[in-house]
Amino acid sequence: MSVITIHRKVLDKNDEIARHNREVFRRHGALVLNVVSSPGAGKTSILERTIECLGGFLRIGVIEGDVQTDFDAQRVARYRVPVVQIITNGGCHLEARLVQDAMANLDLGRMDLLIIENVGNLVCPANYDLGEDMKVVVISTTEGEDKPLKYPGMFRNASILIINKIDLLPYLQFDIAALRRHALQINPALRVFETSCTTNAGIPEWCAWLKEQRLSVS
Amino acid sequence: MHELSIAQSITEIVHQYVPDGRRVQWVKVGVGELSGIVPDSLEFCFSVIVADTPLEGARLIIDQIPIQARCRQCDSDLRIESALFACSACGSADLQMLSGTELKVVEIELNEKGSVDA
Numbered sequence: 001m002s003v004i005t006i007h008r009k010v011l012d013k014n015d016e017i018a019r020h021n022r023e024v025f026r027r028h029g030a031l032v033l034n035v036v037s038s039p040g041a042g043k044t045s046i047l048e049r050t051i052e053c054l055g056g057f058l059r060i061g062v063i064e065g066d067v068q069t070d071f072d073a074q075r076v077a078r079y080r081v082p083v084v085q086i087i088t089n090g091g092c093h094l095e096a097r098l099v100q101d102a103m104a105n106l107d108l109g110r111m112d113l114l115i116i117e118n119v120g121n122l123v124c125p126a127n128y129d130l131g132e133d134m135k136v137v138v139i140s141t142t143e144g145e146d147k148p149l150k151y152p153g154m155f156r157n158a159s160i161l162i163i164n165k166i167d168l169l170p171y172l173q174f175d176i177a178a179l180r181r182h183a184l185q186i187n188p189a190l191r192v193f194e195t196s197c198t199t200n201a202g203i204p205e206w207c208a209w210l211k212e213q214r215l216s217v218s
Numbered sequence: 219m220h221e222l223s224i225a226q227s228i229t230e231i232v233h234q235y236v237p238d239g240r241r242v243q244w245v246k247v248g249v250g251e252l253s254g255i256v257p258d259s260l261e262f263c264f265s266v267i268v269a270d271t272p273l274e275g276a277r278l279i280i281d282q283i284p285i286q287a288r289c290r291q292c293d294s295d296l297r298i299e300s301a302l303f304a305c306s307a308c309g310s311a312d313l314q315m316l317s318g319t320e321l322k323v324v325e326i327e328l329n330e331k332g333s334v335d336a
Contacts, residue, residue, distance in 0.1 A: 002327060002328040002329075002330065003325055003326070003327045003328075004235050004325060004326050004327075004328065005324075005325045006231065006232070006235060006323045006324060006325055006326060007322060007323070007324060007325075008231055008322060008323050009320075009321065009322050010224055010227045010228055010231065010247070010321045010322055010323060011224075011227060011321060012231075013227065013230070014227070091220075091223070092220050093220055095223075123220070123254045124220035124254065126254055127220065127224075127253065127254060127321065149301035149302070150301070152252060152301055152303070153252050153253065153254045153319070154254075156252065156303075156315070156319075184311065185302055185303055185304060185311050186301070186303050187303075188311045188312055
């Protein structure tokens with residue numbers, strides 16, 4: 001028998017690059033968000049509303065992760081913020097190395113807030129630390145209230161929950177209290193915001209909180 | 219479906235421990251129930267990715283690690299089996315996770331020397 005004990009984390013290489021990314025972000029004093037959701041929950045719309053609301057106060061940069069196309073980067077670029085598109089070519093999540101490569105194309109010294117929009121997927125991105133300060137999970141009211149229970153890994157790892165598309169509530173049988181209950185059951189420390197990118201409801205509250213967080217980083 | 223990139227990371231780690239000319243019998247990994255990994259899918263991806271490497275034919279042994287937590291309110295140790303993260307003794311959701319998120323390469327076994335072509 002020639003058994004070799006290894007006991008290493010499978011993703012230790014990713015974690016090491018993520019640690020390095022985090023050091024670079026700290027050094028530049030940038031607050032970094034990793035925004036995750038299932039496809040179509042409204043990540044890009046939340047980014048747009050956030051830039052509209054905070055663009056006059058904070059210098060914002062964006063890293064867009066998509067399986068294909070740079071459509072999201074084009075949307076965000078209209079707001080005149082620096083944006084780098086990562087196309088994963090089929091990959092279902094961003095990894096720290098991809099973010100590290102993207103960082104080379106951003107002037108972090110001129111950035112207060114960096115928002116990384118992950119690939120739409122509630123499973124795979126949960127395992128990959130990118131070096132962010134916090135994960136923001138977005139869920140829309142057209143999804144099920146039981147989603148936190150179905151994807152506990154992601155909801156455990158997130159610090160923020162944004163419940164988006166609340167303007168649609170009158171037309172849906174969506175129990176927002178049940179969603180909150182399920183989410184907090186998985187992760188009692190989650191901070192919850194309710195937003196609509198159509199009416200802008202909840203966006204000022206979310207942005208005010210974000211601004212406060214940025215001030216505590218610097 | 220990120221089992222393929224997880225399988226890739228596993229083989230990258232294992233390769234560092236395999237001396238020239240030796241082959242690998244099996245690889246044991248620890249996979250937490252909360253890690254988001256589907257064991258069947260990981261096995262399949264592993265078997266595909268090891269073709270034409272010293273790991274070809276190696277068996278992947280997956281040790282599933284249960285979700286365990288300690289209640290911060292009443293100090294009970296719990297085994298979490300459902301998606302409801304709550305203390306079975308006092309009902310609190312204020313839990314400290316003890317295990318279940320792991321994703322690690324535990325150990326490997328090499329073929330005996332000289333049995334390269336066995």
